Amino acid sequence: MGDVSMQTKPRRSFASDNNAGVHPSVMEAMAAANDGHVIAYGDDVYTARAVKKFREHLGKDTQVFFVFGGTGANILGLKAATQPHHAVICAETAHINVDECGAPEKFTGCKLLGVRTDDGKLTVEHIKPLLHEVGFEHHVQPRVISISQATEMGTVYKPRELKALASFAHDHGLLLHMDGARIANAAASLDVKLRAITRDAGVDILSFGGAKNGMMYGEAVVFFNQKLAEDFKYTRKQGAQLPSKMRFISAQFEALLTDDLWRRNAQHANRMAQMLAAALAGIPQITVTQKVEANGVFALVPKRSVPLLQKKYFFYIWNEEKSEVRLMTSFDTTEGDITNFVSLVKKTVR
Amino acid sequence: MGDVSMQTKPRRSFASDNNAGVHPSVMEAMAAANDGHVIAYGDDVYTARAVKKFREHLGKDTQVFFVFGGTGANILGLKAATQPHHAVICAETAHINVDECGAPEKFTGCKLLGVRTDDGKLTVEHIKPLLHEVGFEHHVQPRVISISQATEMGTVYKPRELKALASFAHDHGLLLHMDGARIANAAASLDVKLRAITRDAGVDILSFGGAKNGMMYGEAVVFFNQKLAEDFKYTRKQGAQLPSKMRFISAQFEALLTDDLWRRNAQHANRMAQMLAAALAGIPQITVTQKVEANGVFALVPKRSVPLLQKKYFFYIWNEEKSEVRLMTSFDTTEGDITNFVSLVKKTVR
Amino acid sequence: MGDVSMQTKPRRSFASDNNAGVHPSVMEAMAAANDGHVIAYGDDVYTARAVKKFREHLGKDTQVFFVFGGTGANILGLKAATQPHHAVICAETAHINVDECGAPEKFTGCKLLGVRTDDGKLTVEHIKPLLHEVGFEHHVQPRVISISQATEMGTVYKPRELKALASFAHDHGLLLHMDGARIANAAASLDVKLRAITRDAGVDILSFGGAKNGMMYGEAVVFFNQKLAEDFKYTRKQGAQLPSKMRFISAQFEALLTDDLWRRNAQHANRMAQMLAAALAGIPQITVTQKVEANGVFALVPKRSVPLLQKKYFFYIWNEEKSEVRLMTSFDTTEGDITNFVSLVKKTVR
């Protein structure tokens, strides 16, 4: 907590979609839920209504459990599917592999098998070599394929790519887990319904993201495979992810899933990323390095420009050696943010 | 999620102080924090201000870490103080011992040694016999004494009782952990400053409660012993308790700690408990079973009355055999709630 | 490792049945197994023969896994039956509860619910009150009843007592685990076959002890419930309990289970305990405090005598306040050991 913290005028940010605030409709829903007494821990009308919304989007026997945050959603969902001697196969760049401070290993006891990919997307060919030693007691036993949709590289799995993974998984006794911190951006990008890239594609367990799509806090662990949900309420409590005043998460999700707010938020963020990528691609000193399919833009930026840009905008350096930066847009990124940033880029790279 | 969930008119509740909503000033502070972009995970001005408030109340070198919930605060705080071969001594009735679904054992690996007490309060005499086998490798090694202030039985430790525990702990190489989910109620009850029952009494680690005192979500892990806080940021992240949009917890705490809102909320809840207890004590068929020192009332109620009362009010049966119920008040309990409830009691016990 | 270690003449011991050495027939079997190369980790002829022996004693579809030690056997067996949100019900005096340095909690994540008993034996009445909160997510969920046979107090469950526990367990969705570190002493005491107090009594999982019955090292985790054994080979390896040169454990077990060596060893130890107890009971200053049903004797001994006795014999004080000592006999305790000890006792108590 250095000097930055005492700033009085927040700067604009491309650091992460969680640097944004809360969508006004979500705020209103929270305020409306602040009405009298309700039973804690989810046995309330707001939660019942939010679960109903989830089922409308994802199918009627979907099991939904709200939790505090994204890391919590991931590790609890993985725990529901694994024993400690199991392995979780994921991309080397997966959030669970690099950005959760070892929470998956600590909570599940499992080893993560991180696979090198070009674009953050796993394919069946990546996974096959990891199944060689199934049944050999000295080796961890693969049990889950975990993918991120959209990926940490801003790319998106197409429904047929998901189906290929799911059917390979199920043919080999594995489960398909999806870290959907940015599921809304993926569905918006593909212009499909949420269920097209989850239930209908064969996903077994889904972390459904709220915070990066305009909520204040709250994610959902979603099971399409009923059996996995059986003891999950205990896992959630033991995992310290059972919110007492649950109604306030539920109200947020209800707002997000009503009148396609989730999609509008995601479409906007995606559009801003497209606009940003197009503008950057037009600058000769900049190279956009990944397909821009969701709300993230990866680009090589001249080394000396980076600190100049960071004086006015928050964003992270992805790869120090290559001077590759990551720029995330969100539901509240404005066209002005883009044009101002791009003109600053132009100035600094000259 | 049965019938109760679909109720359209929330009933009033004495089930828990977390059945209440959010205090209006806290809601306002959250809305005010929803302004533009700030860095996620706590490197923001709201968090800096909230930490400053904590230090005003608890001392200037206090280390404060915000987390999502109370179970999270407890298990992370305990983890910071223990190795898996350690034991945590607590009252048999402690929240960590009975109401966290084994989260402390799972997260820390430690055994909890639950001590039978009359009123939820530990004394040095309770603890001495547990130190017999220190140094013997077959036995877990006591490392932490964990107490709840106020206790789960609605009782409150006096400063000198805390000091006696702290000095015994420190003399024996132990640390004193306080589950302060209701620390505000305790300080209000004793009419002392927060630091009088924490830092100044020798507490090493404190879970500082927000949700039961009018916040929506968010607790703080507070270290008075700097050394214990050293690696805590990693423990928090690995424990899935690092909120991304931290500013919204920080804003709540700032509101609570400003102009004594925390104390006013707690005083009100405590007063309502006194009023309730006094009224119940006047009914011959009812026996109040614990001293009412905070915001909980325990009472023996005739068995046939309980379901009749539960039709209109949420509350829990504490001891089925004895027909003992627990009634909690909160910052938003009204005098009308009490008088209505008490007259219903009178009707049902006749 | 103080002065004691450097003693050149070992004293005789009543400290534990593991202060004895190895039975000569067991030593011979180990030497005989030291012949050329065999595959490591159990895929060898010695292991196949030992497993066959186990099945002769315990039933033909019994699943048997050899491990290094008794704590390992217990925690792995419990892990096979539990998820971390489960609870294990046991006597407060159980080895898993007090003498394994928290290994069960660390390895399984579960809470142990220790029940106070008079004689180390659990009954259905002890367990019933612990099932009140089944289904309530804030509480750990009882899943296993773990008993010791013989108990740590030297007492023995009769077949009908075991059946009562097993059928209660199974009626309530629980499993019955037996810590059989001294299973041989129990079967010898009751003069029944091993299967009468295990499979036929409804036990689901058994730690079958070797070291306390004349082996050098090695215990077996035995499953009567096939389903529980399914993934156990991975749990054993991950639990660091898969011996590489497995044949040497197997050879020991084969020896023990051949020509009733196990029973002869146990009978001898039990008889020595009876002899010791009878002699002590005849001394007015001594009170034997537990029924002597296996190979342990508990007795109140005048405080001043204890250090005098400990100069010549190893044994442990069980209860310092009461000056209660525990005296264990083993397969190699001699009548001379007993008479010498008893006459020393007589001298010291005068």
Next chain:
Amino acid sequence: MGDVSMQTKPRRSFASDNNAGVHPSVMEAMAAANDGHVIAYGDDVYTARAVKKFREHLGKDTQVFFVFGGTGANILGLKAATQPHHAVICAETAHINVDECGAPEKFTGCKLLGVRTDDGKLTVEHIKPLLHEVGFEHHVQPRVISISQATEMGTVYKPRELKALASFAHDHGLLLHMDGARIANAAASLDVKLRAITRDAGVDILSFGGAKNGMMYGEAVVFFNQKLAEDFKYTRKQGAQLPSKMRFISAQFEALLTDDLWRRNAQHANRMAQMLAAALAGIPQITVTQKVEANGVFALVPKRSVPLLQKKYFFYIWNEEKSEVRLMTSFDTTEGDITNFVSLVKKTVR
């Protein structure tokens, strides 16, 4: 346990150095230790003498703890050095990374960062890129560099290579852990004293292997850094690695460390590997793929030959695609074993 188990004549094996039996001098020492009663768990004269031997070899303030097996030694040693948010850097081929069924992750909670190497040996250059994000709470924090000596690829670190790693580690707040399952083979190969490649090279924690050097069972966790050993006796017990009849491990180690039996065993195994490698290298259809510095030989063998060879000899296929096999020699491999095997190879590759 298929047909193989019921073989009556053990075949010869190059599968692993743990397919060998026990050296006769070690067996004698065990028999000699089987004399009367001694205190369990290590407080005995045999253990005191064995520890003394270790200190003669490794330095006088060395802390030594005996455990049952190699996986146990590794995970307990790593636990002594880490908190769950730490990372352990190792070669991708390390035993801890691939052959312990996730035991390190389960027991320590840490993530392992496996580095691709050509020959199983880590260098400073491998490690540097993994230290980029030190201090960033979202990432696990490197704490230990773990190397195997000799490596799983049959290669050996020279003292100056070890010193380079140790001093890099210590400069960056890391510890150096050595999996010395084959430490004897390494020291024999380099013709140096044990302390030259451990204490004197800057190693902090060592798993000292017994079973692969002629013992029946038993390994030692050795600390050169006293501070790390402080609470280790509890970790050992909680890790289910405290042998009750400790004297029999101690007696084995005493035998091994007396009159350089350890070195003679290792020299023999190494020489057999050299002989085997030389003979195989002379066969045109065979390619030896790794330097042969200890007791392992890696070679490409024509695919059709492998099953023919496996009919008469146990050994493992290291890399299915490349038809690379691993051949291990041991203290009891004979020249006849080599010549017979090589002539069979010659026959099958024709």
